[in-house]
């Protein structure tokens with residue numbers, strides 16, 4: 001989002017008590033939509049007591065709420081049709097490009113509709129746009145543009161809100177309250193002023209947001225319940241539409257509680273109290289409320305403003321390193337991280353210190369995620385780049401344990417295939433560390449990969465999508481500052497501290513070499529001496545399992561699985577044809593009209609079912625043909 005500077009453009013004074021101030025200079029269709037939408041903010045009648053400040057989107061009487069409900073449902077239904085269109089195109093044999101175009105059109109329709117419906121939906125769209133685990137990439141890409149600028153409300157309006165919230169006229173509390181906001185967002189905007197001689201930043205929330213959220217979210221919950229009925233947990237995962245809704249709702253309400261933001265900011269500041277290059281504004285809690293947040297003003301510039309950074313003589317490489325270090329410290333050490341460190345929220349002061357703003361959306365790694373992540377890193381980095389195949393296979397198991405513990409591996413996934421994938425992934429990683437090239441992932445583990453992705457084996461809890469988003473932001477900033485920026489390399493010292501393996505390895509190696517020197521022992525003998533009892537015990541255990549019949553030998557053949565899958569589909573087609581024929585016979589021999597009608601109705605129904613089953617068989621065959629072609633010729637028809 002961009003910071004608003006200069007005099008905003010205001011038009012149509014007669015349309016609104018507060019004409020709109022348009023933020024973005026580039027006049028586009030998107031901008032004019034924004035103007036219309038925020039112009040639709042209900043007209044606010046301000047009386048002397050200022051009570052009308054509660055007026056807002058929500059204060060529109062019952063007829064207005066009915067209209068609002070209707071608007072939401074109409075939009076929801078239209079979205080369903082738009083989203084289904086590309087799916088039906090696929091069954092009609094449309095090309096991938098045509099389908100992608102239709103998806104982009106659907107996503108654009110949804111984005112514009114969310115904007116039309118106002119702040120709740122804009123914010124919801126922003127939250128959902130991070131969920132690559134829920135929506136296809138085409139949709140999240142388009143919804144990402146919802147992070148754009150929105151028109152501001154006037155300084156006078158902001159003052160009214162602050163006075164109402166703090167219970168004293170603004171001018172008695174502050175001096176030089178800015179008429180033009182520093183930045184406007186969908187939920188509020190930031191003004192500057194002076195408080196007891198100190199410059200402060202004041203975040204002011206749009207009026208009536210809470211009430212609007214209440215009204216809108218009630219509808220959205222009903223929509224989620226309905227969606228669950230039509231689209232039950234498709235992949236056996238623990239999530240469903242209602243829980244996605246619940247989580248989004250929680251985040252939305254947290255974002256409009258500025259006291260929560262102050263709590264988050266203070267916790268973040270505590271985490272970084274020993275890092276002298278990170279600055280967090282102080283919060284003036286005694287003059288803040290859930291809707292007005294008063295903070296220390298910290299002057300800064302964007303880390304993407306390279307010209308300014310250079311003109312100040314700041315070290316770009318050092319800034320890149322600091323950006324990465326501060327991010328890694330959050331993920332690996334404190335487990336409490338800023339979910340949205342975009343260039344407006346992560347800045348730099350003129351002395352090269354990083355400045356963080358906006359603590360509305362923070363997340364914490366749960367203990368299981370943290371432990372899983374630690375196992376993952378331990379497995380990946382253990383043994384260094386030249387690890388033997390045996391150790392790698394052992395570590396692959398640990399890596400998959402980690403992935404499972406973190407909740408990324410869906411229940412009932414094929415662990416054997418995942419371990420194979422992990423071994424391949426780890427070997428590529430190690431080769432990469434040694435500067436060797438790796439084999440193509442699709443060629444080497446193509447079948448397993450297809451099985452795994454096809455069965456939705458991996459899923460990413462929302463924490464991961466927030467981490468990925470923050471990672472992408474930090475990487476973008478880092479690369480802008482330093483072309484050779486590689487977060488992976490900068491992560492090494494953090495990971496080593498994080499995983500006990502490295503410490504253990506170093507200590508063990510040191511102790512062992514002293515022992516070896518003293519005794520003159522051969523390393524191979526030691527290995528045999530250590531592993532032999534374990535190997536004997538393993539063989540003994542396996543033999544005992546064979547004897548008592550508890551040993552299960554598991555083999556899997558993808559071809560057989562696929563054949564079985566096809567058989568199930570063709571069987572359903574044959575059954576439907578059989579039943580349809582039976583009904584036709586009934587109709588043919590029936591002497592009574594009612595029976596005849598029933599016969600024909602049954603016949604029509606089952607013929608329809610048979611046609612649907614046939615479509616599924618054809619679809620299945622097509623997917624298989626594509627897969628086989630890709631596997632044997634390397635030609636990829638699904639150009640993404």
Ligand SMILES: Nc1ncnc2c1ncn2[C@@H]1O[C@H](COP(=O)(O)OP(=O)(O)OP(=O)(O)O)[C@@H](O)[C@H]1O
Pocket residue numbers: 001003182183184185186187188189190201203281295296297298299344345357358359360
């Ligand atoms: N304490 C501060 N000192 C100086 N500038 C500030 C301060 N707080 C916020 N700002 C400026 O105002 C901008 C908007 O602040 P913030 O991100 O907190 O608002 P928001 O309404 O939560 O916006 P968003 O939609 O991006 O979350 C920041 O990017 C920063 O440029």
